[in-house]
Amino acid sequence: MKKILVILLFVSLFSCSVTDDTPRSQTEFLPIESVSMPDEFRRNHTHTINLVYYKPSSCHVYSGIYSTANANESIIAVVSQVYTNISDCQDVITEAEASFNFRPTTLGTHVFKFWHSEGDVNNTSQDTYLIYEIEVVE
Numbered sequence: 001m002k003k004i005l006v007i008l009l010f011v012s013l014f015s016c017s018v019t020d021d022t023p024r025s026q027t028e029f030l031p032i033e034s035v036s037m038p039d040e041f042r043r044n045h046t047h048t049i050n051l052v053y054y055k056p057s058s059c060h061v062y063s064g065i066y067s068t069a070n071a072n073e074s075i076i077a078v079v080s081q082v083y084t085n086i087s088d089c090q091d092v093i094t095e096a097e098a099s100f101n102f103r104p105t106t107l108g109t110h111v112f113k114f115w116h117s118e119g120d121v122n123n124t125s126q127d128t129y130l131i132y133e134i135e136v137v138e
Helices: 002-013
Strands: 025-030 032-036 040-042 047-055 060-069 073-083 094-102 108-121 124-137
Touching: 025 047, 025 060, 032 073, 032 108, 032 124, 047 060, 047 073, 060 094, 073 094
Parallel strands: 040 124, 073 108
Antiparallel strands: 025 073, 032 047, 047 094, 060 073, 108 124
């Protein structure tokens, strides 16, 4: 009987906790406020594009750049991880910067659409973009 009590005591002292303190997060796009890039691109040269965006709280952590492209158009957004179970988040808007490289391979006009916001038009959700048309030259 003593062995069973010792085992139960041992198990209760070293058993797993029912509270889970693992940070939980969700992915969210953050609006791009401004863009800095060249007036034109040279084909087969790498160009840096700089972005300014705002983080709405201390629980928003930069996670990268989302990009989708076809031959002459790119859609760009800033990706953030938002930690949802951290109690000491501060709702302080801070300006942040990010950049990425672009290397055009075809001549002509390339259209960049930088995600700026999600708005409501006629009761439907509609994204708005900062749109730049940049010429790619030799």
